[in-house]
Amino acid sequence: MSATVKGPAxxxxxxxxxxxxxxxxxxxxxxxSPLTKHMxxxxxxxxxxxxxxxxxxxxxxxxxxxxxxx
Numbered sequence: 001m002s003a004t005v006k007g008p009a010x011x012x013x014x015x016x017x018x019x020x021x022x023x024x025x026x027x028x029x030x031x032x033s034p035l036t037k038h039m040x041x042x043x044x045x046x047x048x049x050x051x052x053x054x055x056x057x058x059x060x061x062x063x064x065x066x067x068x069x070x
Contacts, residue, residue, distance in 0.1 A: 007061075007062075008057075008058035008059070008061045008062040008065075009058075009062055010058075011054065011055055011058035011059075012058075014055070015051075015055045015058070015059065018055070019049075019050075019051065019055070023059070026045075026059050026063075027059065027062075027063045027066075029045075029049075030045075030059060030060060030063045030064075031063065031067075038060055038061070038064060041056075041060045041064075042056045042057050042060050043056075045059065045060065
């Protein structure tokens with residue numbers, strides 16, 4: 001039995017299903033954006049790419065956390 005995914009990554013299956021792009025592609029978009037602040041990126045994903053707030057927030061949080069770990 002696999003462990004339950006928690007936190008921002010728990011949204012990933014529904015993000016891929018709803019918006020038709022793999023998570024890696026969304027993360028690449030976030031990393032390539034000239035924006036750097038969390039809420040700026042969330043707003044950008046919502047306005048430019050039509051994501052809902054929760055999905056945009058989860059993607060940004062996970063992507064920025066990865067960058068901070070490097």
